[in-house]
Amino acid sequence: MPVFRAFVALVIALSALVAAAATPGVSDREIVLGSIQDLSGPAAMLGSPVRDGMLLRLEEANEAGGVHGRKLRMVLEDSGYDPKRGVLAARKLLDHDQVFAFLANFGTPVVMATMPLIVEAGRPHLFPFSPHESTYSPLHPLKFQIFAPYQRYMDAATRYMVQSRGYRRTCLLYQDDDYGLEVLKGVEAGLARVGQALVEKTSYKRGATDFSSQIARLRAADCDFVVLATVVRETIAAMSEARKTGWMVDMLVTASGYSAQTHELGGMAVDGLYAVSVLPHPYAAGANRALADWIKRYRARFGVDPNVWSAMGYSIADLFVRGARAAGRELTVARFVSALEHLETTRDFFGSPEYHFSGEDHLGNRYGRLAQIRDGRWVILTDYLK
Amino acid sequence: MSLLRPALLSVAMIAIAVGVLGADYALGQATLVTTYAIAGLGLVIIVGQAGQITLGQGALVALGAYVEALLAVRGVPPLLSMPLAVLLGAAGGALASVPAWRLGGLYFAMSTLAFALIVEEMLVRWTSLTRGGAGLSVPAMAWGGLKADTPLEQVVVSVGVLSLVWLACARWMRGRLGRAWRAVREDEIAAAEACGIDVGAAKLHAFVLGGGLAGLAGALYAHWIGFISPEQFGLTFSFELLMLVFIGGARRLSGALWGALVIVSLPQLIALVRDALPGDSSRSAGLETMLFGAVIVLAVLLRPQGLASAAEGGRRRGRGRAPY
Incomplete structure (x- = not known):
């Protein structure tokens, strides 16, 4: 044997x-x-x-x-x-x-x-x-x-912003493709959960450089908070246009706008911009x-x-x-x-x-956190929003 | 004979590639080469035969791909859906050719560019049908119990379709239609109209047939890639197809196959060479694109009439037969 x-x-x-x-x-x-x-x-x-x-x-x-x-x-x-x-x-x-x-x-x-x-x-x-x-x-x-899809991050981020800062008139500027529509769904879901609805929304075509009409439309709707479903260049252009016309409304961009290029290229015009971050930018100054x-x-x-x-x-x-x-x-x-x-x-x-993964769930993370551009760099404001 | 040499070369390359790289990789390349060659044949007719520059052929491929994708997901068999893809490609070709009745040369080329932009925009915006930028997943080509989802099955279908359309193109080019196209190409007034050729109709035929072939290639492409979205068929793709036909040789059918070999396989060959480079040299961003560009420039400088002309010129001179 x-x-x-x-x-x-x-x-x-x-x-x-x-x-x-x-x-x-x-x-x-x-x-x-x-x-x-x-x-x-x-x-x-x-x-x-x-x-x-x-x-x-x-x-x-x-x-x-x-x-x-x-x-x-x-x-x-x-x-x-x-x-x-x-x-x-x-x-x-x-x-x-x-x-x-x-x-x-x-x-x-x-x-x-x-x-x-x-x-x-x-x-x-x-x-x-x-x-x-x-x-x-x-x-x-x-x-x-x-x-995770943008919708998940933007639902939580919009909800947090509205609840913590008391916005009453949320609006959206979005790219007219699947990316923009997904963000739209997330923003609407987040607002619905705090009993609000989107006041105004306006779109732009991918590659657009002039946002004067969109910003004018959002301003006319008296928005006090604007969510941007934009990428880096469009984020800078939209925010610069708002500031140029003296409109100091708060803006929140998706993780697609969370990039060092946003403040490097945008300068003072994008100071104060909020963004969703899925991983903090690795700055040398102040690094652990x-x-x-x-x-x-x-x-x-x-x-x-x-x-x-x-x-x-x-x-x-x-x-x-x-x-x-x-x-x-x-x-x-x-x-x-x-x-x-x-x-x-x-x-x-x-x-x-x-x-965290499991046998039933292969999406390791669903959460993003809020960041803001302050003095020419992104500053993380919150922990991961659930 | 024009088919024999590139075909033999392709078979030899596939055999070497199968031995060195693995069967699926080599057959996958062959599938895309033959599919691109089908679209290239359409351009041989429009550009090489009828002498019209079109910058919107990618849009016609897109029409075929979307028709096939939309019908395939609804369970329509390829024997029905592919003719519809060809029809829409042909109709698109006819539509794109309308400005040719009044415009010529670069002005007409610009109008085809506009056509391509309109089609791309339509595919992006008609989200209820095309799902816009989100794109469409395309199931494997299947009919009854038959399915073409392995590289071998796909290459068999592609080669079969290419062979059929090659024979059809050869027939068109040898016949009255081909002579009319060439007359239009050489001189619309002195060579064509003076001989009683309806120039508008000849151009229309070229665009309809070229568009149909683009639609057919698009239908196959949709199945082989398995996912289509509007940006795949943008202007870059149209330029790539135009480059294909110029590199291969616009006046010969074999030019389409030579061009497709270069456009599809050369970047892969470069990727293999890059892997063999030592250290960090293979890390350089855009290295493949740079090498690809250099090879294309060399090909154009050394063989301005296309690779097919270089391959066949000697034999033709020997027999005293002129190219189309």
């Missing part, structure tokens, strides 16, 4: 070894990861810091000995925000590079075109930069997300020790200052490292998914939210 038991144990051990060897992207020496970024298209200024943030975290993990003795290697592909290139890149990463998982794929069209290929191939699709609900719902064992060290390392490695996108990339890679560590030495997709589903993080030196 001992011989039989030893034989069974050997078979099990061998099976485990074969299974581990058979896991794509995992060898004795390394774990290969893939990421499809926009490094040359319309969002290249966001894709590059995301990439650098991820690389920094993976390099740090490698310097510390890797994950269970395996080095982490990332293969990056540039989609240029083009889903056709994204699909080809995904196939390359799946077939040629044999990646274990995809991290932080960038842009809704690219994500929507590549996600089915990736999950059909049995690879985890982790934390894409797309607020599309299908990145985590309906529940799929291989889809994980930490960025860990953050200051991180900024120094980032500068030394890439020769530029980090921004909020770098911090997001770093956080995403960090979540992967934590999940892979928790999965143990015998890394398989099933073990990794199970580890991620039990992962609970605490606040890190960025001031990130607490990410």
